[in-house]
Amino acid sequence: MPIDILMPALSPTMEEGTLSKWLKKEGDKVTSGDVIAEIETDKATMEVEAVDEGVIGKLLIAAGTENVKVNTKIAVLLQDGESADAIGSPAPAKEAPKAEAQAAPEEKPAAAQASVPAQPKAEAAADPDIPAGTEMVMTTVREALRDAMAEEMRRDEDVFVMGEEVAEYQGAYKITQGLLQEFGPRRVVDTPITEHGFAGVGVGAAMAGLKPIVEFMTFNFAMQAIDQIINSAAKTLYMSGGQMGAPIVFRGPNGAAARVGAQHSQDYATWYSQIPGLKVVMPYTAADAKGLLKAAIRDPNPVVFLENEILYGHQFEVPKLDDFVLPIGKARIHKKGNDVTIVSFGIGMTYAVKAVAELEKEGIDVELIDLRTLRPMDLPTVIESVKKTGRLVTVEEGYPQNSVGTEIATRVMQQAFDYLDAPILTIAGKDVPMPYAANLEKLALPNVGEVVQAVKTVCYK
Amino acid sequence: MAPTKTASVSGRKPAAKSAIKSASKSSAKEFTGKNTPDFGKDQDLHAYREMLLIRRFEEKAGQLYGMGFIGGFCHLYIGQEAVVVGMQMAQQEGDQVITAYRDHGHMLATGMSARGVMAELTGRKGGYSRGKGGSMHMFSKEKHFYGGHGIVGAQVSLGTGLAFANRYRGNDSVSVAYFGDGAANQGQVYESFNMAALWKLPIVYIVENNRYAMGTSTARATAQSNYSLRGSGFGIPGIQVDGMDVRAVKAAGDEALEHCRSGQGPIILEMLTYRYRGHSMSDPAKYRSKDEVQKMRSEHDPIEQVRLRLLEKGWATEDELKAIDKDIRDVVSDSADFAQADPEPDPSELYTDILL
Numbered sequence: 104m105p106i107d108i109l110m111p112a113l114s115p116t117m118e119e120g121t122l123s124k125w126l127k128k129e130g131d132k133v134t135s136g137d138v139i140a141e142i143e144t145d146k147a148t149m150e151v152e153a154v155d156e157g158v159i160g161k162l163l164i165a166a167g168t169e170n171v172k173v174n175t176k177i178a179v180l181l182q183d184g185e186s187a188d189a190i191g192s193p194a195p196a197k198e199a200p201k202a203e204a205q206a207a208p209e210e211k212p213a214a215a216q217a218s219v220p221a222q223p224k225a226e227a228a229a230d231p232d233i234p235a236g237t238e239m240v241m242t243t244v245r246e247a248l249r250d251a252m253a254e255e256m257r258r259d260e261d262v263f264v265m266g267e268e269v270a271e272y273q274g275a276y277k278i279t280q281g282l283l284q285e286f287g288p289r290r291v292v293d294t295p296i297t298e299h300g301f302a303g304v305g306v307g308a309a310m311a312g313l314k315p316i317v318e319f320m321t322f323n324f325a326m327q328a329i330d331q332i333i334n335s336a337a338k339t340l341y342m343s344g345g346q347m348g349a350p351i352v353f354r355g356p357n358g359a360a361a362r363v364g365a366q367h368s369q370d371y372a373t374w375y376s377q378i379p380g381l382k383v384v385m386p387y388t389a390a391d392a393k394g395l396l397k398a399a400i401r402d403p404n405p406v407v408f409l410e411n412e413i414l415y416g417h418q419f420e421v422p423k424l425d426d427f428v429l430p431i432g433k434a435r436i437h438k439k440g441n442d443v444t445i446v447s448f449g450i451g452m453t454y455a456v457k458a459v460a461e462l463e464k465e466g467i468d469v470e471l472i473d474l475r476t477l478r479p480m481d482l483p484t485v486i487e488s489v490k491k492t493g494r495l496v497t498v499e500e501g502y503p504q505n506s507v508g509t510e511i512a513t514r515v516m517q518q519a520f521d522y523l524d525a526p527i528l529t530i531a532g533k534d535v536p537m538p539y540a541a542n543l544e545k546l547a548l549p550n551v552g553e554v555v556q557a558v559k560t561v562c563y564k
Numbered sequence: 565m566a567p568t569k570t571a572s573v574s575g576r577k578p579a580a581k582s583a584i585k586s587a588s589k590s591s592a593k594e595f596t597g598k599n600t601p602d603f604g605k606d607q608d609l610h611a612y613r614e615m616l617l618i619r620r621f622e623e624k625a626g627q628l629y630g631m632g633f634i635g636g637f638c639h640l641y642i643g644q645e646a647v648v649v650g651m652q653m654a655q656q657e658g659d660q661v662i663t664a665y666r667d668h669g670h671m672l673a674t675g676m677s678a679r680g681v682m683a684e685l686t687g688r689k690g691g692y693s694r695g696k697g698g699s700m701h702m703f704s705k706e707k708h709f710y711g712g713h714g715i716v717g718a719q720v721s722l723g724t725g726l727a728f729a730n731r732y733r734g735n736d737s738v739s740v741a742y743f744g745d746g747a748a749n750q751g752q753v754y755e756s757f758n759m760a761a762l763w764k765l766p767i768v769y770i771v772e773n774n775r776y777a778m779g780t781s782t783a784r785a786t787a788q789s790n791y792s793l794r795g796s797g798f799g800i801p802g803i804q805v806d807g808m809d810v811r812a813v814k815a816a817g818d819e820a821l822e823h824c825r826s827g828q829g830p831i832i833l834e835m836l837t838y839r840y841r842g843h844s845m846s847d848p849a850k851y852r853s854k855d856e857v858q859k860m861r862s863e864h865d866p867i868e869q870v871r872l873r874l875l876e877k878g879w880a881t882e883d884e885l886k887a888i889d890k891d892i893r894d895v896v897s898d899s900a901d902f903a904q905a906d907p908e909p910d911p912s913e914l915y916t917d918i919l920l
């Protein structure tokens with residue numbers, strides 16, 4: 104059977120082109136790889152190579168013809184012993200019908216209108232019950248994080264921690280204190296200062312089935328590694344059709360510390376929480392830090408675990424249980440209330456907690472929700488609260504544009520508009536790089552007064 | 565040291581040359597390439613078949629791209645077949661392979677099915693990634709193939725992580741991480757070299773030097789175009805190999821893998837190779853002369869070398885080679901038919917495989 108040579112698509116966007124020149128004429132013998140024609144596309148002049156062997160039986164499109172649609176028959180190749188008589192009359196140059204059998208699937212109008220399947224909703228489990236009489240131990244966030252890692256490393260030989268100064272130095276912020284002594288250098292690995300590289304090494308080890316905890320000295324430095332976090336860790340499960348994932352935790356202090364200037368003071372909450380394929384946790388209390396880090400280490404997905412240097416020294420009660428694990432994706436109602444809802448997370452909670460106490464004195468009963476996890480976000484808990492209070496204020500330290508608060512505001516507006524009695528207000532850091540001067544830094548961060556004022560505003564007080 | 569002059573086509577060294585001593589001297593024996601071991605009949609026939617499969621598969625992929633069945637980017641491996649086939653012949657079960665986006669040849673060499681790869685190229689449900697990865701993103705746990713990565717250089721850090729896992733587990737496996745002469749200028753490659761040498765990780769870094777990073781020749785992009793030297797600052801030995809000769813690749817691969825398996829840490833193999841086609845399907849390749857390409861094809865073609873050897877030695881007749889050719893064309897046609905007939909993924913697949 105003679106072989107049809109079709110006008111090829113030579114770029115992802117090409118629909119038609121100019122057949123500028125034939126380099127073979129009828130009767131010429133061609134073998135695979137011979138250049139037979141030149142075609143001008145929207146981008147460049149390309150050479151068309153023969154794929155099959157044979158003799159050019161007929162050239163159907165004259166050199167110089169413009170607007171030749173992709174998949175138009177442009178020539179016919181004869182195989183051994185075939186004659187040109189076998190070829191039918193040439194198709195008209197411009198609007199040649201596509202050879203049905205070979206035509207590429209076109210965008211079907213039906214497909215274009217097909218409804219997009221609904222995004223499945225993930226149900227987060229409730230927190231485990233803490234048995235009555237459980238001893239509560241005052242613990243710093245720092246100790247809680249260390250305990251979580253140590254417990255998981257005892258439990259699972261595949262868990263290891265790597266990062267700068269995690270071993271010999273005992274952690275730049277002493278989060279890994281004592282781990283080297285207990286687990287040795289095989290499982291507590293000091294890395295060179297090479298964030299991009301060791302983040303990639305961590306992801307590769309995770310793809311091979313290990314469960315790395317990659318500590319960034321701060322998330323500011325993880326910006327060097329963000330390609331590996333997003334392109335390699337978050338997307339591989341999807342790109343592999345579910346075959347290969349990356350069970351890895353990226354953790355470290357995030358956001359502003361104190362007086363460390365613009366490059367060391369950024370909150371990445373909203374950056375990572377935009378990425379499908381990641382889970383993003385940002386705890387406030389020591390109990391949440393412990394229970395959620397343990398959950399993150401066990402999670403088969405990549406988890407970005409955002410800590411805060413200032414919170415490391417804060418003390419909270421942590422239940423003394425053998426295996427205290429909290430569900431990722433579940434918000435915690437920090438204080439019940441009826442008049443207005445505040446949603447916060449991480450260090451933002453420090454402003455919210457103080458504001459709640461002040462507002463209580465003024466007779467405003469706030470419901471305070473600690474999101475704890477930013478992705479997947481527990482919006483149902485927020486909506487439920489707003490349905491009760493009708494008013495919402497969000498609090499975070501990050502930049503104001505496209506913040507976590509603006510995302511919550513959008514979704515509450517879409518899903519609970521009729522319940523709102525006032526516009527949602529979002530309290531965030533100011534829209535400036537973090538200044539160094541003490542007074543300016545204070546101005547750049549949110550403050551309790553702003554939160555109090557925002558709550559009063561939405562309460563029309 | 566003066567950078568190696570960019571070899572003219574004819575000036576290519578016919579066999580592996582320029583063994584690089586590692587700083588530690590504990591490296592692989594000096595590799596001179598003088599004794600490129602000849603293949604036996606079975607090895608030559610195997611190499612012929614495997615390389616031909618990649619060649620015919622890629623030609624078919626190019627054809628399907630031209631017909632609009634394959635979309636987006638499509639980077640063909642034609643010309644470089646000896647590299648992956650020779651390395652695969654040197655590897656043992658359990659060794660991991662990772663590469664960038666010119667990956668079809670690597671997948672076929674590891675034994676992944678032509679149907680699964682082609683159906684992924686056409687974005688169908690029977691593809692290795694169920695149509696969600698495309699030409700650049702396929703994986704196979706079973707065949708120890710770890711992708712399929714689209715960010716130039718990222719696979720080098722990931723491959724180093726695979727080697728880290730081997731060392732952590734104390735197993736005997738070696739990670740084989742491929743990257744191009746373009747990726748060799750990425751920073752994370754050197755971050756990885758440093759860690760791999762520091763921790764003596766079992767990894768073979770393979771620089772597939774096909775002379776062009778997209779349209780930029782090595783001479784225009786790099787201060788040191790002898791890539792086998794690129795690990796010298798870390799004490800990583802390197803060997804320059806004639807990547808068009810499957811026997812030289814296999815011999816260098818044997819040596820490199822042995823070096824890694826014996827606990828001596830990483831090694832670099834620079835494969836001097838050539839891609840016949842453009843960088844991707846939409847690249848007209850105007851940055852090099854037709855003569856250069858033609859000369860490479862006619863004088864150094866990796867498949868033709870083996871074909872002539874098989875005929876000269878009387879290990880196969882023209883007819884027998886034609887029969888192999890036909891077998892392979894059948895496998896490739898079957899994969900193309902499957903890839904065109906297989907349905908697209910169900911719309912419900914949109915939201916699967918995001919989280920476990």
